């Protein structure tokens with residue numbers, strides 16, 4: 352998705368189809384969101400073709416309210432607009448962590464959360480650093496490097512390691528997870544949207560089934576799949592289906608979001624070399640820089656809930672049972688909350704972005720993703736002198752992630768820091 356800045360061209364918001372994946376590849380969603388925030392903070396989008404209408408909330412405070420208030424806005428009927436028919440029941444309801452409400456949600460989340468706190472994942476730093484160097488090595492050795500393609504493997508590698516997934520399957524799993532959110536994109540589509548998603552799910556679930564069945568309940572191992580295998584839900588072990596659904600949630604959560612923060616970091620380094628030079632000289636700015644990259648990228652564009660009871664927002668009645676989408680990319684540019692929101696600013700503080708959401712479903716992988724991005728930043732600052740664009744950027748056709756498909760760049764190494772010397776020196 353184009354990360355555009357004002358002045359925006361006038362927006363014909365009635366014509367903009369928020370469900371249309373192609374709009375996110377070639378349209379200007381940030382211009383539309385700015386318009387909606389200002390003029391239609393609670394907008395009922397009616398596709399007008401028989402598909403269920405849904406509410407669109409674009410202001411920061413409303414995003415907060417909906418995501419925090421699970422009693423009024425439930426996750427049980429699904430949390431992504433995508434291609435599903437919003438009037439149909441959600442097949443993962445109550446079984447897959449993102450599609451549950453507290454208190455059931457806590458039963459699924461807590462055992463996994465213990466393994467994913469910032470403190471728990473700190474021990475992964477060396478392994479993540481090795482993966483970052485593997486990612487950057489060809490970039491520094493060759494003339495042109497496609498960050499978008501290389502970045503797809505990055506979360507797959509650190510999440511695949513934590514889940515205990517065999518590395519020979521990683522490339523295919525990375526491709527399949529992207530397919531499930533980019534089913535309309537010609538580079539990923541394998542038929543109709545529904546068939547494309549069904550086939551991708553089928554293949555992914557086969558991988559997970561093999562991994563889940565490999566682990567015994569009595570000695571399941573300590574990786575994330577092992578934790579799922581040993582936990583209870585309502586005093587029963589997870590069923591095979593519940594195990595696969597939650598494996599899927601973990602891998603999808605990591606794979607479809609993190610690559611776009613990686614691309615944004617590299618792209619911002621090219622566009623704002625002076626800001627990154629400042630970060631290089633002031634290590635205390637590194638955490639802030641990572642947070643600003645996350646705000647700027649907002650890799651997950653929206654999440655969704657269903658109203659449990661009637662709620663009035665901005666004078667509009669949202670009726671019980673209606674789908675409500677909240678737009679994180681828009682909230683992260685809300686001028687009511689962020690000073691100069693369209694300026695990328697590595698010193699921004701405070702920076703209460705909602706790229707990881709908020710409330711009970713706050714991203715369970717946030718500590719891991721933040722660590723991975725901080726390690727990437729360290730290595731970029733250490734190894735790379737400058738980033739130059741080397742071709743046209745292509746955006747992913749997806750109404751769910753603000754993704755890149757191609758981002759050709761030239762990474763010029765810092766003097767004396769060619770990849771081999773970098774490897775040798777450590």
Ligand code: HEM
Nearest residue numbers: 448449600601604605608609706707708712714715716720
């Ligand atoms: C830059 C990277 C990432 C971004 C921007 C991101 C974004 C988000 C957001 C916005 C949510 C909230 C969903 C909701 O409210 O319904 C979420 C939840 C989730 N994320 Fe992430 N995520 C990232 C990385 C990861 C990683 C690395 C993992 C895997 C370890 C992961 C796994 C999940 C899961 C399983 C949930 C559901 C949590 C729950 O329902 O309690 N994410 N993520």
